[in-house]
Amino acid sequence: MTIFRNVVFVAALAGLVAGLAMSAMQFFATTPLIVAAEEFEGMEVAPAPAAAPSVQDHDHGHAHASDDAHAHEDDHGHSHSGWVPEDGFERESLTVLANVVTAVGFGLMLVVAAELAGGIQSWRQGIYWGFAGFAVFTLAPGLGLPPELPGMPAADLLPRQIWWVATVAATAGGLALIAFGRNAVLAILGVALIVAPHVVGAPQPVSHESSVPVELHSQFVTAATLTSLVFWVVLGAMVGVLRGRFADPVAGAEQGSLA
Amino acid sequence: MNTASRTLSASASSQSRILQLAFAGMLGIFIVGFSGFAHIDAVHNAAHDYRHSMGFPCH
Numbered sequence: 296m297t298i299f300r301n302v303v304f305v306a307a308l309a310g311l312v313a314g315l316a317m318s319a320m321q322f323f324a325t326t327p328l329i330v331a332a333e334e335f336e337g338m339e340v341a342p343a344p345a346a347a348p349s350v351q352d353h354d355h356g357h358a359h360a361s362d363d364a365h366a367h368e369d370d371h372g373h374s375h376s377g378w379v380p381e382d383g384f385e386r387e388s389l390t391v392l393a394n395v396v397t398a399v400g401f402g403l404m405l406v407v408a409a410e411l412a413g414g415i416q417s418w419r420q421g422i423y424w425g426f427a428g429f430a431v432f433t434l435a436p437g438l439g440l441p442p443e444l445p446g447m448p449a450a451d452l453l454p455r456q457i458w459w460v461a462t463v464a465a466t467a468g469g470l471a472l473i474a475f476g477r478n479a480v481l482a483i484l485g486v487a488l489i490v491a492p493h494v495v496g497a498p499q500p501v502s503h504e505s506s507v508p509v510e511l512h513s514q515f516v517t518a519a520t521l522t523s524l525v526f527w528v529v530l531g532a533m534v535g536v537l538r539g540r541f542a543d544p545v546a547g548a549e550q551g552s553l554a
Numbered sequence: 555m556n557t558a559s560r561t562l563s564a565s566a567s568s569q570s571r572i573l574q575l576a577f578a579g580m581l582g583i584f585i586v587g588f589s590g591f592a593h594i595d596a597v598h599n600a601a602h603d604y605r606h607s608m609g610f611p612c613h
Binding site: 298299302303306317321325326329376377378379380386389390392393394396397399400401402403404406407408410411432433436437440441442443444445449452455456459460519520522523 | 570571574575576577578579581582583584585586589590591593595596599600601603604605606607608609610611612613
């Protein structure tokens with residue numbers, strides 16, 4: 296089980312570093328926005344005034360929501376049922392834990408995919424693999440389902456999760472066909488595979504009307520996307536650095552291989 | 555004879571390599587799936603801020 300052991304070792308160490316880096320970035324960039332949005336969570340969306348501007352007006356929902364919505368708070372939003380961590384240390388440390396654990400999971404997938412293609416040979420090559428991970432797990436699903444803040448309307452959870460997973464799988468397969476396909480036809484098929492989920496379209500809510508200010512959400516989309524980009528770059532680069540220490544120089548001769 | 559047995563062992567080891575890689579990959583998918591997608595309330599609430607920040611479908 297040497298390959299398995301080495302893959303897990305590299306993924307665990309790279310995931311630990313990338314997960315901690317992600318936690319630090321989230322602490323400053325995304326979590327404050329989530330907490331800010333929770334102020335609006337559970338508020339009734341203010342009804343549009345009689346002389347409502349057209350739906351095209353991008354200002355809608357924002358100006359009046361923050362003033363009027365205070366008047367009629369109710370339990371319109373979803374509730375966090377069951378056990379909820381205490382705000383502060385408990386909540387922060389669970390976020391760090393989730394970051395590290397999931398980073399190890401992403402690391403495993405990244406290392407395995409890269410090993411099938413010969414393995415990541417350097418930190419720079421690792422960054423390219425990180426870009427691929429970012430495209431697959433952040434960019435592609437984010438086009439149809441942008442990162443959401445609490446309190447924003449969304450379609451049912453399960454169809455969104457299914458679309459998310461299908462989009463990730465199609466994008467990963469498409470990129471693999473483009474990068475490693477033997478001929479141009481496969482590359483074209485790869486592009487089609489990447490485009491397909493967006494032609495089908497992500498499950499959308501009936502209305503995007505929300506009491507969460509538009510500015511807050513757009514800030515959050517930028518913050519979540521960029522922190523993910525840095526996360527993937529760190530994860531890929533760390534795999535590139537660490538793999539060199541685990542690769543068996545005998546077995547892999549020129550390339551170096553994990554067993 | 556010698557060549558044949560070498561080939562066999564080489565293919566067996568590459569099969570074991572693929573198997574181990576597949577196993578590691580499945581483990582990764584399981585970890586991400588559980589922390590990002592489990593419908594268990596406690597898991598959702600614990601990983602709540604993380605799920606939002608990573609753009610996982612939430613709520």
